[in-house]
Amino acid sequence: MRAKxxxxxxxxxxxxxxxxxxxxxxDSALSWIGTAEMAGAAWVRHTTPDTxxxxxxxLSHETLAQISNDLLKSPPTNADTAALNSVxxxxxxxxxxxxxxxxxxxxPDFARELDSLRVDHKIAKQSFNSIExxx
Amino acid sequence: MEWKVELLLGTKICDxxxxxxxxxxxxxVQRGDxxxxxxxxxxxASALIERLSAWxxxxxxxxxxxxRKLYTIYQVPWEDMDLSDPHHPRLRVxxxxxxxxx
Amino acid sequence: xxxxxxxxxxxxxxxxxxxxxxxxATAAQAGAAFGYDLLWAILLGTLCLIFLVExxxxxxxxSKHTIVDGMRERFGFPFFAIVLIGITVVLFIVLVxxxxxxxxxxxxxxxxGFPWWAxxxxxxxxxLMWKGTFSLIENGVSVLGLxxxxxxxxxxxxxxxxxxxxxxxxxxxxxxxKAKYGFIAVSILGASVSPHLMYFxxxxxxxxxxxxxxxxxxxxxxxxxxxxxxxxxxGVLIAAAxxxxxxxxxxxxxxxTALLMTTALPKWGFFLFAASMLFACLGAALETSLAIAYxxxxxxxxxxxxxxxxxxxxxxxxxxxxxxxxxxxxLLLGIDPFQVTMMSMALTSATLPxxxxxxxxxxxDPIYLGKxxxxxxxxxxxxxxxxxxxxxxxxxxxxxxxxx
Amino acid sequence: xxxxxxxLDKKLIDRENCPMxxxxxxxxxxxxxxxxxxxxxxxxxxxxxxxxxxxIARLAARLARMWGPKRGExxxxxxxxVMTVGKDIKLDVRAKDTGALxxxxxIARHIIERIPGGGHEEEE
Numbered sequence: 001m002r003a004k005x006x007x008x009x010x011x012x013x014x015x016x017x018x019x020x021x022x023x024x025x026x027d028s029a030l031s032w033i034g035t036a037e038m039a040g041a042a043w044v045r046h047t048t049p050d051t052x053x054x055x056x057x058x059l060s061h062e063t064l065a066q067i068s069n070d071l072l073k074s075p076p077t078n079a080d081t082a083a084l085n086s087v088x089x090x091x092x093x094x095x096x097x098x099x100x101x102x103x104x105x106x107x108p109d110f111a112r113e114l115d116s117l118r119v120d121h122k123i124a125k126q127s128f129n130s131i132e133x134x135x
Numbered sequence: 136m137e138w139k140v141e142l143l144l145g146t147k148i149c150d151x152x153x154x155x156x157x158x159x160x161x162x163x164v165q166r167g168d169x170x171x172x173x174x175x176x177x178x179x180a181s182a183l184i185e186r187l188s189a190w191x192x193x194x195x196x197x198x199x200x201x202x203r204k205l206y207t208i209y210q211v212p213w214e215d216m217d218l219s220d221p222h223h224p225r226l227r228v229x230x231x232x233x234x235x236x237x
Numbered sequence: 238x239x240x241x242x243x244x245x246x247x248x249x250x251x252x253x254x255x256x257x258x259x260x261x262a263t264a265a266q267a268g269a270a271f272g273y274d275l276l277w278a279i280l281l282g283t284l285c286l287i288f289l290v291e292x293x294x295x296x297x298x299x300s301k302h303t304i305v306d307g308m309r310e311r312f313g314f315p316f317f318a319i320v321l322i323g324i325t326v327v328l329f330i331v332l333v334x335x336x337x338x339x340x341x342x343x344x345x346x347x348x349x350g351f352p353w354w355a356x357x358x359x360x361x362x363x364x365l366m367w368k369g370t371f372s373l374i375e376n377g378v379s380v381l382g383l384x385x386x387x388x389x390x391x392x393x394x395x396x397x398x399x400x401x402x403x404x405x406x407x408x409x410x411x412x413x414x415k416a417k418y419g420f421i422a423v424s425i426l427g428a429s430v431s432p433h434l435m436y437f438x439x440x441x442x443x444x445x446x447x448x449x450x451x452x453x454x455x456x457x458x459x460x461x462x463x464x465x466x467x468x469x470x471x472g473v474l475i476a477a478a479x480x481x482x483x484x485x486x487x488x489x490x491x492x493x494t495a496l497l498m499t500t501a502l503p504k505w506g507f508f509l510f511a512a513s514m515l516f517a518c519l520g521a522a523l524e525t526s527l528a529i530a531y532x533x534x535x536x537x538x539x540x541x542x543x544x545x546x547x548x549x550x551x552x553x554x555x556x557x558x559x560x561x562x563x564x565x566x567x568l569l570l571g572i573d574p575f576q577v578t579m580m581s582m583a584l585t586s587a588t589l590p591x592x593x594x595x596x597x598x599x600x601x602d603p604i605y606l607g608k609x610x611x612x613x614x615x616x617x618x619x620x621x622x623x624x625x626x627x628x629x630x631x632x633x634x635x636x637x638x639x640x641x
Numbered sequence: 642x643x644x645x646x647x648x649l650d651k652k653l654i655d656r657e658n659c660p661m662x663x664x665x666x667x668x669x670x671x672x673x674x675x676x677x678x679x680x681x682x683x684x685x686x687x688x689x690x691x692x693x694x695x696x697i698a699r700l701a702a703r704l705a706r707m708w709g710p711k712r713g714e715x716x717x718x719x720x721x722x723v724m725t726v727g728k729d730i731k732l733d734v735r736a737k738d739t740g741a742l743x744x745x746x747x748i749a750r751h752i753i754e755r756i757p758g759g760g761h762e763e764e765e
Contacts, residue, residue, distance in 0.1 A: 030485045034484035137670055139688075141692050170678045187598060548760040551749035551762065
């Protein structure tokens with residue numbers, strides 16, 4: 001718990017002292033959605049321990065929350081803020097549910113959430129790419 | 136009088152006319168049975184290279200750069216060095232009378 | 238026969254001890270962010286390391302001095318003091334990164350956060366130093382480190398496109414993210430050309446009582462051992478390029494890195510990663526703290542040997558005890574281990590001239606080495622790589638800090 | 642023989658090959674008209690720090706008075722004790738009697754021996 005809190009603090013600190021460009025933020029968001037997806041896929045194949053997977057999903061969730069916060073504060077120009085917000089919120093919710101499903105050892109539901117997350121990942125990628133190409 | 140050898144290193148030397156000669160970099164000594172006698176002081180930039188035993192590294196670089204400048208290295212016999220003030224050692228002779236060490 | 242054994246053991250040690258927190262973190266980040274593009278940095282760093290390790294072994298075998306002995310004797314106390322401070326600071330940060338690596342490996346296995354492991358981990362490292370002998374540290378831990386070969390297996394199983402990988406061995410100019418590219422390149426160079434390896438290796442040659450007959454053995458060990466080690470690093474980079482890049486994952490944490498082999502080796506990938514990092518970082522933590530203690534002891538002329546009881550070389554034992562305990566403090570404060578690792582590797586690059594330039598002087602010294610002194614090839618390879626890493630470091634570290 | 646290259650900063654070992662520090666300083670006697678001679682080798686104390694800066698030497702002296710074996714003065718070995726000058730410098734002394742190992746012994750007794758498994762410094 002403390003480790004994560006401190007990591008969060010350091011991430012906050014890092015983001016506080018140097019505001020990254022929106023394009024970097026978008027890449028970072030995609031990176032963490034990808035991380036959650038990869039960790040989830042590994043867990044579905046029974047290759048990673050429960051605790052590690054849950055913690056990694058929680059870490060993705062928290063970092064994504066931080067990134068979306070920053071993104072909404074200073075949204076990239078030419079961006080559909082509402083669409084951006086909706087895809088980020090949706091993936092975040094899925095990741096949080098996945099973390100909870102691990103605790104409940106509910107593999108079938110977990111797999112379904114993971115599939116939806118994959119779809120969201122693709123959508124997010126497309127919309128982010130179009131934002132970046134417009135800039 | 137007692138002086139510290141290690142603090143003497145790098146001290147600037149002036150000749151009898153006050154002209155700048157270089158820095159003391161090395162002491163050449165003769166080991167006797169009882170005592171260790173200081174024979175000469177090596178002064179100048181090349182004396183530092185001598186002390187670092189770095190000629191094998193410096194010479195090719197010098198040749199590569201094509202510098203023909205002869206770096207100074209004077210061998211000052213002990214009689215010619217006035218160490219009564221260790222912070223400002225002076226030569227008892229003029230710079231032009233100094234011998235270049237090989 | 239004895240020589241064959243010695244060579245085998247030496248290579249095993251070199252391979253098992255090659256990877257550490259820094260090389261894995263930098264290679265994984267490079268692969269994830271730039272694909273194969275940064276393979277050249279590993280190649281260049283490894284090439285330089287081969288020369289440096291060969292040189293330090295030869296220096297010890299011929300002169301019966303360690304590098305630090307020579308540095309103090311030739312350049313005097315004032316210069317030695319400057320190098321001592323610089324190297325100690327950098328090695329200390331590296332040690333913090335290695336201890337964090339051990340802690341994080343245990344964290345992903347147990348789920349208990351790494352700050353909780355700071356004290357147990359540093360005590361364990363200290364205990365191995367306190368009780369262990371040099372050969373236990375050198376051979377025992379390195380044999381365990383052989384598990385890192387799994388990175389190559391993982392890379393091969395992901396079916397890399399060898400042609401484009403070969404392209405990566407030649408430096409390319411980055412399209413975008415130039416600052417990041419430069420910073421990772423510098424960190425890779427720092428992680429490959431780790432000076433602590435030189436200090437550790439040449440002290441080992443003294444502890445093992447090498448003489449001139451060891452020069453050919455030394456050459457084989459340095460050449461083959463470091464080459465295999467470099468291939469391990471490349472394995473990490475290639476695996477990261479294939480596992481992370483398609484998912485758009487930019488590796489920023491250890492938790493992400495842990496997923497490196499979950500696709501290539503589904504059954505064991507995760508646990509192999511944890512075990513690899515555990516042993517690799519343990520070995521590196523021991524080597525780094527020994528290197529710091531050697532630096533002090535040799536520079537000041539104290540008694541030193543990892544084979545003696547601590548009270549027989551009290552100041553030596555005291556130095557590593559203090560250093561290891563101090564290194565636990567930043568971990569307790571919960572530093573970001575990944576950032577510390579990247580920074581420590583970049584700083585290593587920046588301080589390379591401080592460690593290597595005096596060493597080059599020593600390697601050309603006819604008094605120490607006689608006819609065994611360096612040829613122009615060794616001199617130029619090392620000088621050029623050091624110059625490249627220094628220039629890159631001076632440009633890219635400020636850019637990274639400002640936030641390029 | 643070149644004093645700085647061949648003697649200064651070299652490692653010192655005693656009669657029994659026990660390391661006893663490095664040549665941190667050399668004392669030279671300079672007469673009015675007589676040839677200067679090297680009289681002593683200095684080990685430890687403020688001598689090495691003086692080579693960096695006098696202020697650092699003062700700080701080192703103050704710290705040494707607060708902590709440790711309370712030995713402020715550097716160890717002085719007369720030049721006549723020098724046996725051989727080679728890879729190391731061999732002295733015709735017993736390291737423990739000179740005071741050069743005061744810190745080593747102090748740390749062994751006060752710190753290392755109190756930690757389990759540290760062993761004992763006196764054992765031969």
